[in-house]
Amino acid sequence: MRMFRLALQQQPPFIVRRYPYRDRQRMRDALGPDLARTVTMRADDTPPPETEIGRIFEGSRNIHKLRHYLPIYQGALTQTKRMLEIGVDRGGSLQMWRKYLPDATIVGIDISPKAAQHSAPARDIHVRIGDQTDTRFLQSVLDEFGPFDTVLDDGGHTAKQMIGSFQYLFPRLKPGGVYIVEDVCANYWKMYRDQPESFIDFTKWLMDAMHAPYVETTTVFQFMEGHPKRVKELEVPFAATIIDRIEVLDSVVVVHRAEEPKKLSRAVFR
Ligand SMILES: C[S@@+](CC[C@H](N)C(=O)[O-])C[C@H]1O[C@@H](n2cnc3c(N)ncnc32)[C@H](O)[C@@H]1O
Numbered sequence: 001m002r003m004f005r006l007a008l009q010q011q012p013p014f015i016v017r018r019y020p021y022r023d024r025q026r027m028r029d030a031l032g033p034d035l036a037r038t039v040t041m042r043a044d045d046t047p048p049p050e051t052e053i054g055r056i057f058e059g060s061r062n063i064h065k066l067r068h069y070l071p072i073y074q075g076a077l078t079q080t081k082r083m084l085e086i087g088v089d090r091g092g093s094l095q096m097w098r099k100y101l102p103d104a105t106i107v108g109i110d111i112s113p114k115a116a117q118h119s120a121p122a123r124d125i126h127v128r129i130g131d132q133t134d135t136r137f138l139q140s141v142l143d144e145f146g147p148f149d150t151v152l153d154d155g156g157h158t159a160k161q162m163i164g165s166f167q168y169l170f171p172r173l174k175p176g177g178v179y180i181v182e183d184v185c186a187n188y189w190k191m192y193r194d195q196p197e198s199f200i201d202f203t204k205w206l207m208d209a210m211h212a213p214y215v216e217t218t219t220v221f222q223f224m225e226g227h228p229k230r231v232k233e234l235e236v237p238f239a240a241t242i243i244d245r246i247e248v249l250d251s252v253v254v255v256h257r258a259e260e261p262k263k264l265s266r267a268v269f270r
Contacts, residue, residue, distance in 0.1 A: 016158075019193040053077075056099045063092025069182060069252060073100075076178045076254050077150060080104050084141065084148045086132045086155035086165055091118030093154065094125050107145045109137075111156070132156065133164035142172055149177035157186040162199040166255075171238065176259040185251040203253050206246055209239035213264055224267040234264065 028036040048054060054070045057063070077083075080101050085093060088108035097106045108118065108127045119127035126145060130137030132155045142148075151169050155161055162181055170179050187198035208215070213223075213234050221229040244258035 016194045018190045019196050020190045021188045021193065021198075053096075053100050056096055060092050060096045060099075062090035063096060064089075065093070066183075066251060068250060072249055072252050072254070073152075073180070076180055077101065079176065080150040082145060082148045082174070083107065083150040083152070084109065084145070084169070086110075086151070086153045088112075088115035088118055088127055091115070094118055094127070098123060098125055105145060107141065107148070109141060109155075132161050135164075135168045138165070138168050142169075147172060147174040147177075149174040150180070151177075152180045152182060154182045157183050158192045158194040159187060159198045159202070160194050162187075163197075163202050166199075166202070170255060170257065171242065173257045175242075175257055177257045179255045179257070181253045181255075183251055184253055199253065200248075203246060203248060206239065206243060206255065209237050210243045210246065212236040212240035220267050223265055224269060231264065 048067050049071065051071050051074045053074045054067075057065065057070055077100070081103070082105045083097055083101065084107045085097065086109055088094060088110040089112075091108075094106055094108050097104070104124075106125045108115065108125070109130060109132060110127065111129070111131050113129050116127050116129055119125060128137075128141050128144070130141075132138070132153070148169075151165075151173060153162055153165055155165065162184070166179065166181065173179055181199060184199050186192040187200050213236055216234050216236065217223070217231065219229065221227045222231045224230055241261045242257050244256040244262070246256075247254040
């Protein structure tokens with residue numbers, strides 16, 4: 001399938017163990033009988049709701065997106081000035097961003113040297129060739145074009161790739177920026193599971209990290225304004241100070257970086 005084309009490393013041998021998704025029954029058990037009840041979900045070819053980005057998409061070529069991503073992008077790409085897309089392929093999405101964000105610098109990276117043909121510096125579209133998990137390569141892209149306020153990962157779609165790029169690029173995202181990971185549906189397909197932990201599992205770690213102050217405390221009094229037990233400071237992972245919010249949508253995860261380092265929350269009792 002073109003959309004989820006698996007990136008093969010340049011040098012053989014390429015031997016990666018693949019892991020099936022094993023939690024189907026655990027998921028049903030956790031849902032309980034009402035939510036786990038089997039119902040039928042159907043395909044639908046009615047025209048999608050109109051969005052500006054959808055209109056641009058309709059006129060685009062050499063691009064492959066799930067339709068329901070378009071309004072998600074429209075909601076997320078509100079302040080984009082410097083955008084990095086991981087995964088260029090046939091170049092269509094770079095053209096779509098060019099139209100949708102006429103004043104932004106658009107940067108694409110891809111492991112395939114063929115993608116370089118889609119670089120168009122005169123139109124402020126730049127393509128660099130390298131591996132999305134190679135932090136030296138990512139740093140060179142950041143040095144040249146960063147900091148980015150928007151990163152969209154539409155690269156190789158294995159868990160290692162999604163997590164590796166996120167771990168390096170999210171802490172280097174501009175405050176207030178957004179990091180979008182697309183096609184996390186691939187996490188459920190054995191072909192893309194190159195480790196037992198998926199990006200969805202990793203998202204749960206991000207949720208835990210966002211709640212790190214509560215992991216380190218035992219009672220709400222430690223957050224209460226004016227209370228003698230109130231803590232003045234806590235040691236937490238850096239992630240806890242920069243994750244503003246996490247949106248988990250169908251096949252897309254959007255992580256928003258806070259504008260300012262986050263402070264401990266404040267409880268009020270009156
Ligand atoms: C799904 S396509 C990108 C599609 C494009 N963004 C679009 O919307 O039309 C995925 C691309 O990721 C690239 N890719 C795969 N593994 C990669 C890696 N490790 N680092 C960088 N790019 C990779 C592939 O070469 C392929 O061109």
